[in-house]
Amino acid sequence: MPEDGALPASALQGAGARPLGFYLHVPYCATRCGYCDFNTYTATELRGSGGVLASRDNYADTLIDEVRMARKVLGDDPRPVQTVFVGGGTPTLLAAADLVRMLAAVREEFGLADDAEISTEANPESVDPAYLGELRAGGFNRVSFGMQSAKQHVLKVLDRTHTPGRPEACVAEARAAGFEHVNLDLIYGTPGETDDDWRATLDAAIGAGPDHVSAYALIVEEGTQLARRIRRGEVPMTDDDVHADRYLIADEVLGGAGFSWYEVSNWATSDAGRCLHNELYWRGADWWGAGPGAHSHVGGVRWWNVKHPGAYAGALAAGRSPGAGREILASEDRRVERILLELRLLEGCPLALLRPAGLAAAGRALSDGLLEAGPYGEGRAVLTLRGRLLADAVVRDLVD
Known part of the structure; x- marks a missing residue:
């Protein structure tokens, strides 16, 4: 950092x-x-x-x-x-x-x-x-x-x-x-x-x-x-x-x-x-997290601050960033995170984010009643009520 x-x-x-x-x-x-x-x-x-x-x-x-x-x-x-x-x-x-x-x-x-x-x-x-x-x-x-x-x-x-x-x-x-x-x-x-x-x-x-x-x-x-x-x-x-x-x-x-x-x-x-x-x-937008231990994300760069309030204040008092570390997200990381987060939303995530194995998994999830056919199902993976109960498992299959 x-x-x-x-x-x-x-x-x-x-x-x-x-x-x-x-x-x-x-x-x-x-x-x-x-x-x-x-x-x-x-x-x-x-x-x-x-x-x-x-x-x-x-x-x-x-x-x-x-x-x-x-x-x-x-x-x-x-x-x-x-x-x-x-x-x-x-x-x-x-x-x-x-x-x-x-x-x-x-x-x-x-x-x-x-x-x-x-x-x-x-x-x-x-x-x-x-x-x-x-x-x-x-x-x-x-x-x-x-x-x-x-x-x-x-x-x-x-x-x-x-x-x-x-x-x-x-x-x-x-x-x-x-x-x-x-x-x-x-x-x-x-x-x-x-x-x-x-x-x-x-x-x-x-x-x-x-x-x-x-x-x-x-x-x-x-x-x-x-x-x-x-x-x-x-x-x-x-x-x-x-x-x-x-x-x-x-x-x-x-x-x-x-x-x-x-x-x-x-x-x-x-x-x-x-x-x-x-x-x-x-939705993966930009935010600045200020404060001890806060996380931030801007344009595919993610960083996090030192955790202890004393260390945090000391860094700023010395004119230094309180950041403890950061990472630049690769395109694949951003794709996976979009699926992970957007699938949890009412509108779901675009099927265009899925690879062939993920699309096949989406088809199985649809047959199993975990994904909706509509109203948002056109071109999107949208969780049903039962799918919401198993959201973590559905995500694991879709990110393949």
């Missing part, structure tokens, strides 16, 4: 035809959830590690330094930013004014499209009406709350600390603050969760009135507290068959409430309610 972060000239060829987004990573959490393996840090974990450089008090200024570096690296690229997504960690542990300043830096350096989607993740216990109002006044128009479950015993297994009912109240507060789009994140398949628990969670989420719901199967990641608890026999291992049953319940209940799937794990009440930032990822 060059110390100045310079990109090869090829990365910006044809850039005008590709959307540009920004991901701003806030790596701080009040406590660590037992299932989480994201690049996040509690105050205890940072104490004595990185000193003042790792402090969240001056974090916004550090991240703004990277946004300014991005402007230098991208040179005279004229594209306004289409999406900004602030994620974590828990972005709302920072003052609302800090998030607004980070957004303002992107606006000042690059400009925002007139219809730009500006999102932040939020912990239900770390916001109130005044905080949400300040975000909305500062330009944010979408907010995503981590609900996970409506059942206390499920939240306990996940080590989530918010009170059941608080995420639903947050939706109402966000609407009152003027947010046009609100998402609730849900997790299914937690040990100890029943079908009735999951239905109750879906009902509570729908009743809150968001226009977007994300529902993810619980994945047990090595090195997490949950993985250690399962290994010790304190809680049972997750079950793929249970995950499949819960997914079918989600699709049925959400569909019945007016939500339509547009990506395997995401449902929205309208096209306007889709998460445009995530679609930017799934």
